[in-house]
Amino acid sequence: MKEIKLDIYFAKSFLDRGDLVAIPTETVYGLAANAFNKEAVEKIYELKQRPKNNPLIIHCHSIEQIKQFVTEIPKDAYELANQFWPGPLTILLKKNELIPDYITAGSDYAAFRIPNHPITLELLKQLDYPLVAPSANPSNRISPTKAIHVYDYFKSTIPYILDGGDCNEGIESTIIHFKNNKPKILRPGSITFQQLFYVTPSITLEQDENDSPPAPGMFKKHYSPTSPFKVVEKIDHEIIHKSKSENSKIAIITCKKENLSIQGIDFYAYSDKGDLNQIAANLYDTLITIDAKNYDLIISELAPEVGKGIAINNRLKRAQNF
Ligand code: TXA
Ligand code: MG
Numbered sequence: 001m002k003e004i005k006l007d008i009y010f011a012k013s014f015l016d017r018g019d020l021v022a023i024p025t026e027t028v029y030g031l032a033a034n035a036f037n038k039e040a041v042e043k044i045y046e047l048k049q050r051p052k053n054n055p056l057i058i059h060c061h062s063i064e065q066i067k068q069f070v071t072e073i074p075k076d077a078y079e080l081a082n083q084f085w086p087g088p089l090t091i092l093l094k095k096n097e098l099i100p101d102y103i104t105a106g107s108d109y110a111a112f113r114i115p116n117h118p119i120t121l122e123l124l125k126q127l128d129y130p131l132v133a134p135s136a137n138p139s140n141r142i143s144p145t146k147a148i149h150v151y152d153y154f155k156s157t158i159p160y161i162l163d164g165g166d167c168n169e170g171i172e173s174t175i176i177h178f179k180n181n182k183p184k185i186l187r188p189g190s191i192t193f194q195q196l197f198y199v200t201p202s203i204t205l206e207q208d209e210n211d212s213p214p215a216p217g218m219f220k221k222h223y224s225p226t227s228p229f230k231v232v233e234k235i236d237h238e239i240i241h242k243s244k245s246e247n248s249k250i251a252i253i254t255c256k257k258e259n260l261s262i263q264g265i266d267f268y269a270y271s272d273k274g275d276l277n278q279i280a281a282n283l284y285d286t287l288i289t290i291d292a293k294n295y296d297l298i299i300s301e302l303a304p305e306v307g308k309g310i311a312i313n314n315r316l317k318r319a320q321n322f
Contacts, residue, residue: 007162008123014160015127020044022136022150023059023123024164025115027088027172027190028143028284029150030059030133031158038102041132047157050139055105056132057090057173058112061124066112069099069130074178076200083199086116088173088190103132113173119164135172142223142291142319145170145284170281171311176203188311190280205310224321225291229298231316239299240265247296253286254301255279266295276308283312287319 011021015032018040023032031048033040035058045052060066063081067073070093073081077091095110104110115121124131135143136150136158144150147163174189176196183203185193196203232239235254240262243250250265256274260267270286271278290298300316303309 008119008126011123011160011162012126015040015131018043019159020047022147022154022158022161023117023120023131023133024147024162024167025059025117025120025133026167027115027169028145028167029136029147029161030115030131031136031150032059032131032133034127035103035130035132036100037129038100041102044132044134047154048134048137048139050134053105054134055107055111056103056134058099058103058110059115059120059124059131059133060112061114061121063114065130066093066114069096069110069112070094071096074181076181076183076202077176077178079199080176080183080196081114084191084195085114086121087114088116088169089113089196090173090175090187090189092175092177092186109177111175117164119162123162137223140224142225142284142287143172144288145281149285149288166281166285168281170283170285171308171315174311188314190308190311192307193310194307223315223319225287225298225319227291227295227298229287229291229300229319229321231300231302231313231320233302235260235299235301243297243299249294249296251290251293251295251298252300253290253298255303266293270303276303276306276312279303280308280312283315 014021015034018037020043021032023030031044033044090111090113092109092111094108099110137143137153145167147161150161169190172189174191175187177184177186183200185205193205253268255270257269257272270282303312
């Protein structure tokens with residue numbers, strides 16, 4: 001406990017003076033700055049090479065704190081917040097004048113979340129300001145779920161990495177919006193549609209036909225390995241033999257351990273038994289680790305399209321790069 005106090009003390013002193021700190025959350029590591037320090041927030045965009053029109057999530061320690069920054073919290077949003085915060089849910093709310101436009105890329109709506117990680121929650125309580133934090137990866141790379149992933153991406157260009165261990169959830173928060181007071185999922189994530197539906201049955205997942213992407217992060221291709229990467233519904237013999245004839249160094253990732261062995265192909269699995277929570281928790285670490293081995297081709301199986309599998313598949317499909 002003494003060491004954690006010291007870590008939080010260091011993190012706070014860096015943030016207070018306008019430096020960036022990588023913070024652990026239950027979903028992925030974030031690259032955090034004082035939301036009210038414009039120069040500090042600009043450092044996030046610069047370091048991540050993130051387009052300026054891609055807004056940032058504001059991380060707070062309580063609903064009371066969030067109330068200071070919004071014009072209202074719709075009833076359904078309040079119920080969802082009560083149910084799932086602290087936790088992997090991000091809610092877009094109409095901001096008031098205290099939230100600067102440089103956080104929301106000019107939008108009247110700001111994204112809020114109370115993360116469920118003991119160290120980061122304690123840090124947030126000790127600060128006089130909320131933290132903006134995108135995932136701590138260079139734009140278009142895979143989100144980090146371990147402190148070492150953050151270090152490997154940025155080395156010492158991030159002044160301080162607050163090590164909170166591995167992220168339990170492993171995929172980013174679910175983002176919801178209340179257009180015309182109707183809740184809608186903008187980004188599937190750790191909290192499933194079923195969990196949200198149970199609290200607010202009017203919630204929808206589908207993108208309207210004529211909706212433009214609500215934010216650049218929602219564009220089709222996003223998180224990618226650097227090696228050629230493709231996804232398939234199911235790994236079968238045809239896929240294995242076709243890819244083997246065209247490539248020399250191949251990795252195949254299945255959802256659960258399959259005990260497959262074919263010369264010239266390395267097999268990996270996201271989980272032992274196919275449990276969706278375990279697949280989500282291991283997803284990014286598996287991809288980052290395999291990507292570092294310079295394969296000619298990485299083929300990943302998709303998860304069953306239910307529950308958390310929807311968010312897992314959303315990430316896998318968007319990671320395809322050819
Ligand atoms: O789990 C998470 O949400 C992690 C941890 C660190 O909290 N954060 C995260 O941030 O995934 P980021 O920036 O990598 O993804 C946030 C997404 C982006 O696609 C961004 O465009 C969208 O949220 N977003 C943020 N603020 C928004 C706003 N005001 N309106 C619409 N979309 C917004
Ligand atoms: Mg991200």
